[in-house]
Amino acid sequence: MxxxxxxxxxxxxxxxxxxxxxxxxxxxxxxxxxxxxxxxxxxxxxxxxxxxxxxxxxxxxxxxxxxxxxxxxxxxxxxxxxxxxxxxxxxxxxxxAPCARALAVAQDRVAEKTFLNEAGVATVAFAAAHDAAGAAEAVAQVGVPALMKTCRDGYDGKGQRWVEHLADAAAAFAALGGDPVIVEAPADFMRELSVIAVRARGGEIAIYPPGENHHENGVLRRTSAPAQVSRKAAEQIERIAHQILNSLDYVGVIGIELFELKGGRLLVNELAPRVHNTGHWTQDGCEVDQFEQHVRAVAGWPLGPTEPHHRVEMTNLLGEEAAAWAALAAEPESRLHLYGKREMKAGRKMGHVNRLHPLK
Incomplete structure (x- = not known):
């Protein structure tokens, strides 16, 4: 032991x-x-x-x-x-750590949203399907337009299709490979937020300020943090993080992606039971970053502070963009992080750059 x-x-x-x-x-x-x-x-x-x-x-x-x-x-x-x-x-x-249950929940989109709802955390409406007929029934239940996703293995915008008409449901199911799918109602959101949270072995929880995310072609392009959020939204985020972490008896860092709707209501989009791309800003914006925080948690150490000392814009470097490393390294406000991947491929995450700004 x-x-x-x-x-x-x-x-x-x-x-x-x-x-x-x-x-x-x-x-x-x-x-x-x-x-x-x-x-x-x-x-x-x-x-x-x-x-x-x-x-x-x-x-x-x-x-x-x-x-x-x-x-x-x-x-x-x-x-x-x-x-x-x-x-x-x-x-x-x-x-x-984290536990096998957290991994199993995050690997299946239906299991994930079912868990979230059972934990008292709101998501978009959804329905599951295992065949073409079931896919049509799921779209009819959720309504159109609807987003159909494979239950497993999709990431960075892959493994999903919009269904604009009920008659297109079976074709969308076939185009996704005929594997089990989840059909989700669209979220009329103003912006996507994310939060990095951590739970220690003793149950203590620490939460970083949320970031605001921007995607291109289904891939995260940049995160700006700390995001400007209302007190009501901040309280929602804290409650959501506590409900998720405690319901899983979680140990370690988790990434939680959120939709902010008009009126300030928040829906959880996805969980990542690990350190997360949207938390890279913490490497240069906080006293203790998400990676050290995760190591502390799984090793049973005390958690570190999560307060920011800079405002950060994190930008992913995709493919040949990483070839500009010399120019990026020369920017006085930038902190360059390269991943040591041997081959540059179009769309491949090769690194990221954190641009620092004073806190306002």
């Missing part, structure tokens, strides 16, 4: 070797921890800054056993890791 808090020198395992794992590993190193990364691809961004690298599939029993052998606690960097992998690690006697 792992004893918490973990002392420096302990090993934190990470399922996933992408940019989030890389930034988690760097944050863990600052606190004196080593990191072991399990990733299917060799030479991953996270593995190159970690003390240990295990190359293998996330559901490979021998790879999971090796990660368990190395680690004092295991976390994950993205929610498409099989929930069964986290359960297997727990069976091997390794503490995992």
């Amino acid at each position: 792992t004893a918490f808090p973990l002392p420096p020198g302990s090993v934190i395992g990470v399922l996933g070797g992408g940019q989030l794992g890389r930034m988690l590993a760097l944050a863990a190193a600052r606190l004196g921890f080593d990191v072991a990364v399990l990733e299917p691809e060799a030479d991953s961004p996270a593995a190159r800054v970690a003390a240990h690298a295990v190359v293998g599939a996330y559901d490979d029993p021998s790879a999971l056993a090796r990660l368990a052998e190395l680690s004092d606690v295991v976390t994950y960097e993205f929610e498409n890791v099989p929930a069964r992998a986290v359960a297997t690690l727990a069976e091997l006697g390794v503490e995992t």
Whole structure:
């Protein structure tokens, strides 16, 4: 049985070797921890800054056993890791955080929205479907226009289609691959907000100021934080975060995406049971960023402060945009974060830049 808090020198395992794992590993190193990364691809961004690298599939029993052998606690960097992998690690006697339930909830959009509603958190109206006839029934129930999404694996605008007419429902279902879908009512929102929150092993909760997000072609382009929100909205955000974290008995950082409607009402769009792209602004805008905060939580350490000391505009660098690194590094107000990916591809997240402004 792992004893918490973990002392420096302990090993934190990470399922996933992408940019989030890389930034988690760097944050863990600052606190004196080593990191072991399990990733299917060799030479991953996270593995190159970690003390240990295990190359293998996330559901490979021998790879999971090796990660368990190395680690004092295991976390994950993205929610498409099989929930069964986290359960297997727990069976091997390794503490995992966040829990397998949080991962399972976030991996299925119907399960996610059902959980949110049961936790007393509002979402758009939705219906589930498993075949073409059910998809038509779901669209009829929700009304048109409606957004049809695959229940699993969609991200950055992928795996979804708008249905403008009821007669188009079956074709949309087929175009999405014939897999189970969720049909969502549109949200007439003024803007998208997100909040990064963290819950410690003892149940303490800390919440960062919300950010305002802007997307292009379904991909997050930039986040501005702290966002200007009313006291009513701030109170809603705090209540929502507490309800979600406590209902899951959560440990670690979570990203919560929200729609702000006219009149100030907030609906939750999605959960991410991990550190989150919309929280990258905290790296240069706060005393303790989301990555260190996550390491603190899973290791059983006290949470750090979440107060901002700068206003930040975070911009994702996609594809060849990262080639402008020299010019970006020369901007005195900018802080450049590159992910160490070997190949630039169109639309691929290669890094981000945080531009700092005084708090008003």
